[in-house]
Amino acid sequence: MRPSTLLLVAVGLSAACGGEPRAPQAQAPVDSTPLAQAAYDPAMFDTISWPTLEAALERGQVVYRYSCMKCHGETGLGDAGFVRAGDTLRPPSFRDPDWRFANDKAGLREQVFVGTAEGMPHWGLVGLAPRDVDAVAVYILEGMRKR
Ligand code: HEC
Numbered sequence: 001m002r003p004s005t006l007l008l009v010a011v012g013l014s015a016a017c018g019g020e021p022r023a024p025q026a027q028a029p030v031d032s033t034p035l036a037q038a039a040y041d042p043a044m045f046d047t048i049s050w051p052t053l054e055a056a057l058e059r060g061q062v063v064y065r066y067s068c069m070k071c072h073g074e075t076g077l078g079d080a081g082f083v084r085a086g087d088t089l090r091p092p093s094f095r096d097p098d099w100r101f102a103n104d105k106a107g108l109r110e111q112v113f114v115g116t117a118e119g120m121p122h123w124g125l126v127g128l129a130p131r132d133v134d135a136v137a138v139y140i141l142e143g144m145r146k147r
Pocket residue numbers: 027063064067068069070071072082084089090091092093100101108111112116117118119120121123136
C-alpha cells in the first residue's frame with residue numbers, strides 16, 4: 001500500500017470512531033412517549049463514567065448543539081423560537097435558580113429519554129445513546145447552570 005493510501009485509511013478510521021453524535025432524527029411522534037417510558041431503565045446509566053468533568057461537558061455541548069438548541073436556545077433559556085405545526089415552542093428555562101431538575105440528574109436524564117406529551121421529543125428510543133443523554137445532562141447541570 002502506498003503511504004498516501006495508508007493515510008486515507010487512517011483518516012477514515014478515525015472519522016468512524018470520532019464519536020460525533022448522529023444527526024438528530026426526525027422528531028419522534030409524541031404518542032410514542034409511553035413506549036419510551038416503558039423502555040426506560042435507570043440502570044442503563046450505571047456503567048457510564050467520564051475520565052474528567054471536562055470530557056463530559058465537551059461531549060454534552062456537542063449533543064446539545066445538535067439536538068436541543070433549536071428549541072431550548074443556545075444558553076438554555078427556552079428562547080429559540082422553534083416553530084412546529086404553526087406553534088412556536090417555548091420550553092421552560094433550564095437556568096431558573098429553583099429549576100425542578102436543578103439537583104436531580106437522574107430525573108433530568110429520564111425526562112430527556114422519555115420526552116413529554118407537550119412538545120418535548122423523546123430521545124431514548126431513537127436519537128441518543130445513554131452516554132449522550134448522560135453527557136447532555138452534565139452539560140445542562142454543570143455547564144449551563146454553573147458557568
Ligand atoms: C422540538 C423541540 C425540542 C427539542 C429538539 C428538545 N426539546 Fe426539550 N422540551 C421541548 C418543549 C416544548 C418542552 C416543554 C414540554 C412540556 O411542557 O411538557 C421541553 C422540555 C424539556 C425538559 C423539561 C424541562 C422542565 O423544566 O420541565 C427537559 C429537561 C428538556 N426538554 C431537555 C431537552 C434536551 C436535553 C434536549 C436535547 C437532547 C431537548 N430537550 C430537545 C422542546 C424540545
